């Protein structure tokens with residue numbers, strides 16, 4: 001008997017032709033999976049469809065859309081043991097990138113067909129599910145400024161442009177961060193708490209690598225003294241993400257804990273998994289191993305050597321073992 005799954009598909013996500021994209025998904029999955037397909041509408045969102053699927057009892061739920069759709073479906077699956085399949089078709093595809101899930105439709109479908117799953121942490125922010133991260137300050141303002149129309153026209157550049165616009169009027173705030181064993185007070189322009197974050201979520205990149213199944217959350221504080229400092233700090237965080245070395249600048253701090261209580265003065269907007277949810281204060285807890293996700297079978301092996309292409313290259317193998 002075939003496996004069965006419920007596919008929740010947002011027909012207006014991303015910049016592609018959604019009819020063709022749905023056709024492609026069907027062509028790959030339907031021969032092997034009994035697929036029930038539900039399209040999100042303006043009235044019936046991914047959250048409602050996913051909760052209905054969980055109540056009905058399904059073997060797996062597949063989410064196809066932008067991060068909004070995928071986070072909403074993931075949230076409904078927390079602590080259910082029902083695995084989540086991700087077919088990312090959005091602008092940023094932060095969730096797929098953070099978990100190393102391919103972002104082409106064909107490879108994402110193959111990942112689901114292979115059937116390997118991994119358990120990852122999730123979070124809870126003021127009682128709402130958090131899959132990726134919560135941003136206070138700069139990040140929230142940037143999301144608010146990257147509107148739908150601009151995202152359609154420009155894709156991920158819309159976020160970068162909004163970020164650059166935001167840098168012009170950098171706002172500072174006093175922040176108090178409480179963990180189980182300490183209280184940290186400082187002045188900041190951005191505070192980000194991440195459960196998982198792709199390298200493009202620059203403001204989350206204080207520590208070198210955010211581990212999605214360690215039972216802990218990573219908090220990054222960015223406190224540049226000037227606009228030039230903000231650009232330098234952002235660039236440094238970008239490097240942190242790409243080199244795997246933790247941030248070293250004085251205007252960047254980071255700490256790891258299983259829960260945070262954060263107060264700011266004045267209150268700041270909070271963005272949770274890409275949506276503005278209100279203002280500070282916030283309380284965030286990690287929910288260890290709260291979500292099961294289909295992931296690629298083999299971790300990508302990074303090559304340890306690359307010589308091909310060098311000019312006048314010769315390679316001599318020394319001390320070859322003698323054959324008897």
Ligand SMILES: Nc1ncnc2c1ncn2[C@@H]1O[C@H](COP(=O)(O)OP(=O)(O)OP(=O)(O)O)[C@@H](O)[C@H]1O
Nearest residue numbers: 010013014040041042065066067068069090091092
């Ligand atoms: N059929 C529909 N018509 C109009 N809006 C819809 C429909 N289905 C879902 N939506 C809206 O789409 C939004 C979620 O979009 P999603 O995050 O999946 O894609 P996206 O915005 O293209 O992705 P990204 O955030 O990466 O840009 C929700 O606000 C939801 O209300």
